[in-house]
Amino acid sequence: MTVDPLEMFKSRSKEFVKEALARLNIAMELPLELPPEGMGDFAFPCFMLAREMKKSPAGIAKQLSQEILEDAMFSRIEAQGPYLNFSINPEMLMQITVESIMDKREEYGTWSQTGEKINLEHTSANPNGPLHVGRARNPILGDTIARILRKCGHDITTEFYVDDMGKQQVTLTWGVENLTREGDESTKEIPAKNLKKSKKPDHEMVWYYQEATRRMDSDSNVLAQINRMIAKYEEKDEEIAIRVKENCQKVLDGMNTSLRRLDIHFDSFAWESKHIFNGNVDKVVKNLKAHEFTDYEDSALYLDLEKVGITGQENKFYLTRSDGSSLYSTRDIAYHLDKLDHYDRVIDILGEDHKLKAKVVRLVVGLLGQEKEKIEPLFYSFVSLPEGKMSTRLGRVVYLDDLIEESVGRARKEVEKRRPELASELKCGIAEAVGTGAIRYNIIRVQAEKQIVFKWEEALSFEGNSAPFIQYSHARASSILQKTAVLGDYDLKLLKHPTEILLVKALARFPSLIKECGDSMECHPIAGYAFELASLFNQFYRDCPVLQAEPDVMNARLALVTASRYTLSNVLDTLGLVAPEEM
């Protein structure tokens, strides 16, 4: 059974055109395009042949169409103006597509194993406080890409790079060890909007970080203490490392609790300090010292950006401090070299502020003789608020936990309104699926490099182009199937309604879409497709009654509904959204 129902039609039409051109002794190839609705399924524009053949594009299209014989795979092959258009035989497409889905079911859209091992790093937020909506774009993007690449047949390991080495983490630890949180006046900085959140360790811990930062800024004694800790830490003091790691872990646990609610999990946590303690960073520095593109300033090692062709910045990219201790990017280089030892490809999901750093890391990896092409950074722009950039310090911030609570809460009210008769437990489950789904979808539907201004009314929209719209279609399909006995024999030739044809064409596109998005590492076309498929299913639902149809037609339609339900479920899964049986 074919993996991609559309592919055979596509390649056959290309062959036809190729053969026709060969018969006319034309050495050129024609590109395949997707024409506007009502003009067939594949189009070959003939403009570029006009000069060569000294004929009008329309005339060429006509001539080509006469060269091509009729074929069972296409219901129409004809010239329309300057285009040669192919219309797929809908009966055949219906047959191949529905059978393929019935055969593969949950696996429809999943390609066979490639054996390619990929490390996909995402989120990697500093563990000093809770995730806010701006940072949440990273895990949502990363997790969705991971799901797409898994469906492309790759072996994916998702990884959170835990920064337990920075000044921020030491500051947090100093705070935890030296400050006591008295009364509740201190909580005014981070108002706990609900009980669940206030009990989470990330929201609990951030106070120590913020208060420690304030003390450090105003009290040079505190600053000195923190600096002493950092110095000892960088001299590989294991005891401090353990204390810092313990605090990071607590915050990390809180973040993970939030992310689990969005069905985001990590296969691995890579601790930054590991590369200091195992000597990898020392090795990197040693190798870089010997390199012709590096030099010293006050015994601080730097890379000369001009020599490696990076312009528009200061020329010096520092790799160590003058005391010889490492910097973030140097550790990141060691980390990447380590990843390259174990994986075929290394993908990083990064905010656009990391563009220069990522470029340099890749470059240095290349300078050290490794294949930098295997490192593939993927960037996204920031989420801001209408008032401006998110800032924890200014209190201008929307925490992910608050967004989830609000969204699930609103979803709960909606379910209550629409389906009061359902069991309370079921309503909770639906609200959770809809509320969290809306958040993921709202972020992922937009191209990663576009900046997003967060607006509550948009994030909490449950209508139109939103997760609940797609989930609702799935629930409708499920509901029809629940009302019937086991699917009997069916004759797909009975499915002739235009909406049925449009629906099956959308179903047929799914596997190749997964492949394309895996290759280009884009998520938003999947969201667009999911919406389109759901919309077409809703139109089918309107035009083609299933359970009230004649028995033969009913059986055929039930097969189409089953195929649609699998595909909707699979696309929802690709986006990390729950596919509810009812809502």
Added chain:
RNA sequence: GGACAUGUGGCCUAGCUAGGAUAUGGCGACAGCCUCCUAAGCUGUAUAUCAAGGGUUCGAAUCCCUUCAUGUCCGCCA
């Protein structure tokens, strides 16, 4: 100042890699559709100098150049 990205109806957005047939859809607005498988749905109407200006081309939202706007970066911070 330099570098990278983004700019499409009132708002959000697809299309840009590989230039082609009347620029995708949603929100909001207006007008309709529940004796019929869940109306978180469906149908219709109005709204676009594709940031601006040049260029390449038979043809440009798409490629090139310039300008403007927005975001990000240009720390011996992470």
